[in-house]
Amino acid sequence: MPPQSSLEPDEQEKLRELTTQSWNLELAISGVAMFAILQLPDLLDSAFSSLRYNFLPNTKGIAGLLPSLAYSMIRTALNILFVAFLANFIMRAFWVGLVGLLAVFPSGIHYDRMPFSTPEIQQRMSDDFGPLDRYILWLDKRCNIVFALAFQFVFFLILIGLLYVVSLVFYLVVQPNVPAAVWQNIKIGVAVVVGIFYVAIIVLNLKKVKESPTGARLYFLLTKTTQLVMKVLMMGMYRHSSYVTNTFYSHIPQKRFTRTAAFFMLAFFVAFFIESITDATRNDRRATLFNSRKLYSVSVDSLFVDPGAYDNQRPEGEYIDVASIQADVIREPYLRLFIAYPKVLDTLLTRVAPKPVWPDSLSRQEKRRQDAIWGSQQINKLIRLTVNDSIVGRPDLFFAQSGTLQQRGWQTVLVPGNLITGRNLLQVAINRPGQATADELITIPFWYVPEP
Structure with a gap:
């Protein structure tokens, strides 16, 4: 049973007005966002160059790898974010053109008047394309979804960036100030905690475990702990991101959502892999990666x-x-x-x-x-x-x-x-x-x- 609206009639009317007028704000926000994203790479390159020069010239292991991964991750996210806002801008601009066209021809498309067509072709075109006004509504919904997903990706980018910053600060601040034996124990302890956390997520999400009283209590405790950690990491944006996520969760079938999420995650990591190789080659003159030679060395x-x-x-x-x-x-x-x-x-x-x-x-x-x-x-x-x-x-x-x-x-x-x-x-x-x-x-x- 769909949930009943908690808004008063006048509030519902105001929400409808805002919804019908949101397209012009989408165009403005998408344009400004694309312009801002185009300015960020130079600032990001400058910050990364300063970090790499001051702290990482001879840093080995994860401490030397984290900044490069964070740099490539952010660049990949910015590229995808730019594509998302560009797609919304183009789709919404096309939608505006169709709305204007419908204003000129309110009756939409008359398939029975299509020239150079037989009745069978006209009927087939009518079945395939449908009326113009319905397509305009369909396109409007897709524009809204793309726009919401773009901002959801902003939240995702911020979360990933903060995780990298916390890890990097941990390595640059804690590691130099503790003995090697203590640092090794710290790494083992962190790895054990993370491992237990992931195992708990897998086990407590099993249907039989969640249905038991003890499993339900542990699942609730894990959920509250995860939410608390997310609230701290996302610095007040967790609640706003949850509205977008939960709306998609509650309207998209689970199998379809899983397939879509898996596809986008695969596409993201492929883009990240390509970007990381490109960044490594661009930022390190000695990086050979896939362009190595048998009798070529840069180690001396x-x-x-x-x-x-x-x-x-x-x-x-x-x-x-x-x-x-x-x-x-x-x-x-x-x-x-x-x-x-x-x-x-x-x-x-x-x-x-x-x-x-x-x-x-x-x-x-x-x-x-x-x-x-x-x-x-x-x-x-x-x-x-x-x-x-x-x-x-x-x-x-x-x-x-x-x-x-x-x-x-x-x-x-x-x-x-x-x-x-x-x-x-x-x-x-x-x-x-x-x-x-x-x-x-x-x-x-x-x-x-x-x-x-």
Whole structure:
């Protein structure tokens, strides 16, 4: 039995008026949404580049994989969202045209007057297409459904994005501040909790389990817990999303809904897979993926020419990953070197060079001056530069900001006396106190061709 409306007659009339006038708002919202979605990729690329540069240059495992997955997931969702709003815009614009056409010809289509047709063909066309006004109503419903699904996808995108953000913060904040053994136990505990949750969902959704008193109580408890978690993650949007979801659930047969959901999920993950491969290739110069070669390797810096390590080859507005010199082929007997200083490197330097405590008698300005002098001394001791087989005795690194991004780092000009005509190597490494060998950051190959 269909539910009775709880609205008063005047409220029902107002709702009908809003429903009949919603099409113009749909057109406006779809147009604005498409324009906004087109602006988001640049902002997303900028945010991801900053995150990847500052926190993820050498991050391994899930912590290094999560940002790339989140980036590809959001780009895929934005593309699908744009297609949904575009489809609604086109369908609604076509609907407006049909409404205008019906206003000109109120009687609609007269199949019996169709020229160059026999009565049989006219009857068949009438059976296949039907009257114009009924098609207009059918198209209006489909426009409303597409529009509602587009906004439902917005809620889905926000939920997925927040899940990735929570996971990423968990890895970037918790992992560096706990011992390795404790971190391993935390990962095992989280995996066990997630596993129990999914098993509980599967078991408690079985019909026989739900019909038992204990199963019904546990199912109710699981439902309330899930709703609470969803409310927290969706930040107040869970209730609004539930109205759309429950409306579809209650009007679409279960088998049809399952087939439709499975189709859309399959299409989404296929699009996500393609987008993730494209993004990995675009954002990582060393990513080979399906374009690998048997005798081609990018794992050794000294054997790989990375355009990002040369100022004359790196695109404008792009971060320097580790270090950069002026060109791959130099004519001058010097190297202009810039070493990037991302946040992830700061974590290492904080451990190997504890900051001294200055006397309280010093002024704030004098403390800042002492900090700068101490920082310069430390970095010139910690950074080791090697040209071919010779270690540079005095790096003379200065604080600097490079490019349009004002990327922070250190800069120096090296005048090595051991440059050879042809191929040379510059290595940047960190001398850790108490460690026999230095930690290599990057090795940059270059060619020296002196002026004749």
